[in-house]
Amino acid sequence: QIEEWSKYRDEFTDELARHKGLMGLPDPPPCELCLELNTIYRCLDCFFRHMLCQRCTTITHQSDPLHNIQKWTGEFFTRITLHDLGATYQLGHRPGETCAMPPAAMDLTLFDVLGITTVCIRYCSCREPGRQRPPRVQLLRMRWFPATLKQPGTAFTFRLLDFLHKLQTRSKINLYDVYATLISIHNASGLSPPIYSYNDLAFASCMWVDLRRVHRGGGAHIDGRFNALAPGSLAIDCPACPHPGKNLVTNSVDQWVHLWPMRASWVNTLYLSMDANFKLKQKERGFSDPPLSNGLAYMISDAILKTHLAECASKGLTSEV
Secondary structure, rough: OOHHHHHOOHHHHHHHHHHOOOOOOOOOOOOOOOOOOOEEEEEEOOOOOOOEEEEEHHHOOOOOOOEEEEEEEEOOOOEOOOOOOEEEEEEOOOOOOOOOOOOOOEEEEEEOOEEEEEEEEEEOOOOOOOOOOHHHHHHHHOOOOOOOOOOOEEEEEHHHHHHHHHHHHEEEEEEEHHHHHHHHHHHHOOOOOOOOHHHHHHHHHHHHHHHHHHHHHHHHHHHHOHOOOOOOOOOOOOOOOOOEEEEEEOOHHHHHOOOOOOOOHOOOOOOOOOOOOOOOOOOOOOOOOOHHHOOOOOOOOHHHHHHHHHHHHHHHOOOOO
């Protein structure tokens, strides 16, 4: 396969170089929509990379604030953002609608799988019934996860958080390497102002995993939401272990009796074990953050544990080691 591909290596090289220029268009190229000879821009994420002027670029990206834009300087393409082109996105309304009481626009640093970009947004301040929502809810309606609860200046797309969760589960890569990769996509040369949002990404990633766990456990569809979850309701049963009524036939032992009479009773044995860290390596650090799934998954809650330990202490069952 490599030998066959090497015959077309020059062709592939020419096509890659072709994307660095105007793709065979005259210089300067006209806008492909309004035909004006203004400064030309192109989008790297749109299916058709049309050469458009500034006005047509912002109009065609009213629903795509995360796309990467490039500007033709006369010799090469340079990176630019929709924020630099003056694009502003109204939250809390349908595309094209304006808020009756629009506040001042603000910049939002947005992390996505496509990279990092700055988006100019304007929150909705309508006082109509059913429209009064805090900024964090307006961001969540856009599938953007806010880094803070009050006046968020950074957000992460749902797509990025879901991708991080699947990537860490499959590849075991640490979060910092993923964050460094996003920074490299945004600012590989290091010439742009640095962005320090690793702690925000770590917080959002942790909250995202907890929210997805609650959704899978049915917590989003019951009255009381999180507070109504029963202890252990977020735990997932092991599919390999025998569970009567789920993956275990009631008379499954009988079919093995004539084959292994002495071992038939052990066919559907449930083995329970726990691998704990008794060295307490991080005991000196202490943990001030409360657990998110306190007693809802595989471990009992702190309150039940402390009550049990108090009963053991009153009975004189403490260890002397």
